[in-house]
Amino acid sequence: xxxxxxxxxxxxxxxxxxxxxxxxxxxxxxxxxxxxxxxxxxxxxxxxxxxxxxxxxxxxxxxxxxxxxxxxxxxxxxxxxxxxxxxxxxxxxxxxxxxxxxxxxxxxxxxxxxxxxxxxxxxxxxxxxxxxxxxxxxxxxxxxxxxxxxxxxxxxxxxx
Numbered sequence: 001x002x003x004x005x006x007x008x009x010x011x012x013x014x015x016x017x018x019x020x021x022x023x024x025x026x027x028x029x030x031x032x033x034x035x036x037x038x039x040x041x042x043x044x045x046x047x048x049x050x051x052x053x054x055x056x057x058x059x060x061x062x063x064x065x066x067x068x069x070x071x072x073x074x075x076x077x078x079x080x081x082x083x084x085x086x087x088x089x090x091x092x093x094x095x096x097x098x099x100x101x102x103x104x105x106x107x108x109x110x111x112x113x114x115x116x117x118x119x120x121x122x123x124x125x126x127x128x129x130x131x132x133x134x135x136x137x138x139x140x141x142x143x144x145x146x147x148x149x150x151x152x153x154x155x156x157x158x159x160x
Contacts (some may be wrong), residue, residue, distance in 0.1 A: 010048045010075060013113050015122035015134065016056035016105065018148040025061050035066075039155045042070045045120075046155070050112060052079045052105035079108040086111035093137045106134050110143060119144040121151045 028035045041047060049071055066096045079086070089107045106124075110122030113120045120143060138145035146154070 003131045008045050010045060010116065010118060012047045012121050012151060013109055013116070013118040014047050014049055014151075015109055015120065015124065016053045018151070019053070019057050019063055019067065020060060021111055021123045021148050023060055028062075029119065031159070032160050034152075037155075039066070039070045041155055041157075042067065042075075043072070044121065045072050045075050047071065048075045048112070048116070048118065050077050050105055050108055056104055063157050069156040077112060079105070079112070082108060082111040082115055085115055089114075089137065089141070093140070094132055107137075110134065110137055110141065113138070113143045114141055119146055121146055121148060125146055140141050 022035075022038070026034055049067065054064065054068065054076070057067065074123050089110055094107060109120060109122075112118065120134060120138050122134045122145060124134045124141070126133045130136060137143075137144045
C-alpha cells in the first residue's frame with residue numbers, strides 16, 4: 001500500500017519503440033542525466049507499461065531491468081484487462097489489412113490508452129497510407145499519440 005503513496009495519476013502509456021529509442025539514440029553513458037529524469041517520471045507513476053511491452057524489451061536487458069525496477073507495480077498493466085476494446089480495434093483497423101499476424105503489443109496499447117484515457121508514446125511513424133500504424137489508429141480513435149521527444153517536452157525534461 002505504501003508503494004502507491006507517492007504515485008500520481010498515469011498520463012502516458014509507452015510503446016517498446018520509444019524505450020528502445022532511449023538505448024539507441026540516448027545511451028546512458030552519454031545521457032545519464034536524461035535517464036535519471038526519465039526514471040523520476042516513471043517512479044512517480046506518470047507512465048504505465050503493459051506486460052506485452054515488457055516482453056518485447058526483454059532482449060534489451062539493461063532497459064528491461066531498469067524499467068522493471070522503477071515502474072511501480074500498480075503501473076504495470078495486464079493486456080488481458082483490455083481485451084474487449086483491443087478486439088474491437090483489431091477488427092476495425094487490422095483484420096483484412098494484412099498486418100494482424102505481425103502485431104504484438106500495438107493494438108493492446110491502443111486499447112488500454114482508450115480505456116484509461118492515456119496518451120500513447122511511440123516512435124512509430126504515421127503515413128496517410130498506413131492505416132494500421134499506431135498514430136493513424138490513435139488519431140482515428142481520438143487518442144493522443146506523441147513521440148518520445150514530445151513526451152520529454154511535455155514533461156519539461158531538459159539537460160542542464
